[in-house]
Amino acid sequence: xxxxYIRIGIEALVWICFIVFPLxxxxxxxxxIDKGIIxxxxxxxxxxxxxxxxxxYFNYYYALPRFYFxxxxxxxxxxxxxxxxxxxxxxxxxxxxxxxxxxxxxxxTLAFTISIALRFLMMLLLSLGFSSYxxxxxxxxxxxxxxxxxxxxxINPHFLFNTLNSIYALTVKRSDSAxxxxxxxxxxxxxxxxxxxxDKVSLEKEIHYISAYIxxxxxxxxxxxxxxxxxxxxxxxxxxxxxxxxxxIENAFKYGVSTHENSEIDIQITREQNIITFLSKNxxxxxxxxxxxxxxxxxxxxxxxxxxxxxxxIIIHNAEDFFSxxxxxxxxx
Numbered sequence: 001x002x003x004x005y006i007r008i009g010i011e012a013l014v015w016i017c018f019i020v021f022p023l024x025x026x027x028x029x030x031x032x033i034d035k036g037i038i039x040x041x042x043x044x045x046x047x048x049x050x051x052x053x054x055x056x057y058f059n060y061y062y063a064l065p066r067f068y069f070x071x072x073x074x075x076x077x078x079x080x081x082x083x084x085x086x087x088x089x090x091x092x093x094x095x096x097x098x099x100x101x102x103x104x105x106x107x108x109t110l111a112f113t114i115s116i117a118l119r120f121l122m123m124l125l126l127s128l129g130f131s132s133y134x135x136x137x138x139x140x141x142x143x144x145x146x147x148x149x150x151x152x153x154x155i156n157p158h159f160l161f162n163t164l165n166s167i168y169a170l171t172v173k174r175s176d177s178a179x180x181x182x183x184x185x186x187x188x189x190x191x192x193x194x195x196x197x198x199d200k201v202s203l204e205k206e207i208h209y210i211s212a213y214i215x216x217x218x219x220x221x222x223x224x225x226x227x228x229x230x231x232x233x234x235x236x237x238x239x240x241x242x243x244x245x246x247x248x249i250e251n252a253f254k255y256g257v258s259t260h261e262n263s264e265i266d267i268q269i270t271r272e273q274n275i276i277t278f279l280s281k282n283x284x285x286x287x288x289x290x291x292x293x294x295x296x297x298x299x300x301x302x303x304x305x306x307x308x309x310x311x312x313x314i315i316i317h318n319a320e321d322f323f324s325x326x327x328x329x330x331x332x333x
Contacts, residue, residue: 015053048091048116052123055083059127068128069135084120088113184216192243200239203276207235207269210246214267217253225257226264233271238331241307245269245278247300248325255323256282274331281324297325304329 059080067076092113191209195201214229221227249267256265263283270277297316304312304327311330317323 015049044091044094048087048119051087051090052119055087055120056123056127058083059124060131064128064131069131080124084117087120088116091116184212188212188216195242198242201242203235203238203240203271206240206242206245207231210249210269213246213249217257221257222259224259224262226262228264228266230268231270232268235271238271238274238276240276240329240331241303244300244303244329245327247297248278248280248327251297251323251325252280252282255284258285261285276329276331278327278329279324281322284319284321284323 063076063079067073067079092109095109188209191205195205211229218227252265252267256263261283263285264281265283266279266281268277268279270279301314304314308329311332313328315326317325
């Protein structure tokens, strides 16, 4: 709302300057008021520029979207030509409006007509330029929204697939933890389906469900895995894009857990002022060393670029024996 009022204020200031500026070019218009009567040429400029401002908004909000951008040029250009002719006729209906009266200037009427046409053309181009820019910006915004929706839609099946694999491993071993894992999965999926569809969520809530997911994965860990999970800082009072960290944690468990080899997984999430830092490091198992990190990491990188742009940094180390991701996000104030 504040930005709206600022924009209106700036537009009002620009239009005031637009009306007043010609007075600098025509000193003969002064004094502005002679014996309590407004100088006719001054009144002519005020009327001309007021009508031009009206035309600007008419073209911006009505003619351009209804006719020009819908390619109805046979209607648009005659309409604009009619506006120009009407403006010229209105201003020439009173020759006292001309700031260059004849004599002494022989071609005062022609010069006045050309000046009106040039100012009209300026308003036409300004309204067309700003309208085109705003349409392009809205189109990019819609494209961004669509792309983010598509990426979010990919998260749910990817998350569910990985989690079901974990539960399947428990059922194969006939683990007593299998029923508990199903219950936890149901709770997490409620979050994925509801809150994760939002643009931003509470960081506290995001951390809560990350912890719930980690508890679910820990059910299938054996003594072959050395696991560390650490939270540092105050996570209250801030919001973050959902499901940014979780795919990275999924990858750590997917490629760093084995029942045959010793492995380590280290996950840290830290908040320092307005910077959130995520770090995950996992051992690369022998049978997985040639595997990619899959859809999850690519999805995260794309969403980070779309949502946070230059306000994030992600560093990936893909060494022979370990894989690590360090992600720093600068939150908005």
